[in-house]
Amino acid sequence: MKPGHGELLLAEGDRRVREDDERLIQEFRRQLDEGMWAAVPTVNSGSGRREAQMIRDYGEIPPEAERVIFFPRASGG
Amino acid sequence: MLALLALSLIAVALAAPMITREARRWQKQRSDRRAASASAFDVPLYDPGRERRAEQRARELLRSCVNDEEWGMYRDLGFIRVEGRHARRAADGRKTRAPYAYLVYPHKPIVAYVPETGQLLSEYCVEFPDLGVGASGRSRLPASDDVLAKWMALTSDEARVIRQANMHLVGRQLDPARLRKDLWRLAEWERRRTGGAVGRSSL
Numbered sequence: 360m361k362p363g364h365g366e367l368l369l370a371e372g373d374r375r376v377r378e379d380d381e382r383l384i385q386e387f388r389r390q391l392d393e394g395m396w397a398a399v400p401t402v403n404s405g406s407g408r409r410e411a412q413m414i415r416d417y418g419e420i421p422p423e424a425e426r427v428i429f430f431p432r433a434s435g436g
Numbered sequence: 437m438l439a440l441l442a443l444s445l446i447a448v449a450l451a452a453p454m455i456t457r458e459a460r461r462w463q464k465q466r467s468d469r470r471a472a473s474a475s476a477f478d479v480p481l482y483d484p485g486r487e488r489r490a491e492q493r494a495r496e497l498l499r500s501c502v503n504d505e506e507w508g509m510y511r512d513l514g515f516i517r518v519e520g521r522h523a524r525r526a527a528d529g530r531k532t533r534a535p536y537a538y539l540v541y542p543h544k545p546i547v548a549y550v551p552e553t554g555q556l557l558s559e560y561c562v563e564f565p566d567l568g569v570g571a572s573g574r575s576r577l578p579a580s581d582d583v584l585a586k587w588m589a590l591t592s593d594e595a596r597v598i599r600q601a602n603m604h605l606v607g608r609q610l611d612p613a614r615l616r617k618d619l620w621r622l623a624e625w626e627r628r629r630t631g632g633a634v635g636r637s638s639l
Contacts, residue, residue, distance in 0.1 A: 360494070360584070363575030365578045411592040413589075431564035433589055435563075
């Protein structure tokens with residue numbers, strides 16, 4: 360999510376394919392280096408409710424995750 | 437006649453450096469003016485449809501992430517209720533009423549309140565500014581993206597987003613009367629949605 364633009368597709372690929380995975384890792388790191396937060400929408404296994412999981416490292420992305428959403432980090436308004 | 441011509445040539449020769457200097461200055465001023473007018477046109481033109489399209493995409497993204505109930509809430513009321521982290525933990529597996537919850541508005545502070553009593557607790561002023569290279573700081577997320585960012589931050593790491601926010605007593609930016617009215621609207625909305633079984637669930 361980019362201010363002034365909304366949703367932008369940064370990269371897509373199959374994590375099982377090495378070239379794609381490397382490209383996704385690069386983009387993931389670039390976004391975090393730019394100060395973005397990353398989150399994955401998930402479903403709570405207990406309550407069944409949807410929620411988000413904050414991702415701080417590429418390895419934390421759940422294997423079943425279809426997308427990672429980057430958004431500007433929060434600051435006091 | 438010859439003397440006059442010679443005098444003219446001497447005058448031109450003497451004035452030449454001055455004329456050259458003036459010509460260069462005029463040329464420089466002209467190119468500066470051109471550059472200034474060119475950079476004014478280089479600024480991206482305002483596209484009235486861009487923000488509308490961005491908001492439309494943001495709504496779709498929000499809808500694909502949140503629960504059906506939350507999406508309906510946002511669509512019908514313009515805000516989303518997010519239960520507090522400890523509330524969710526306690527409520528997991530049990531149908532208990534949340535001890536506290538947040539009202540998430542687009543581009544407005546997050547409001548904490550007690551669903552049981554409707555007591556307003558505090559405002560958390562938080563924003564998601566553009567930190568990118570060359571960012572002017574003036575652009576902001578589309579309204580639905582702002583709500584989604586708050587929802588993701590609250591449901592994934594409530595403590596962190598609350599820590600980042602500036603906390604104020606209710607009333608600093610949001611009108612408490614308006615908030616109470618929104619809580620009443622939420623209760624009515626839930627009552628209609630569940631066919632009257634919920635009653636005062638959000639008050």
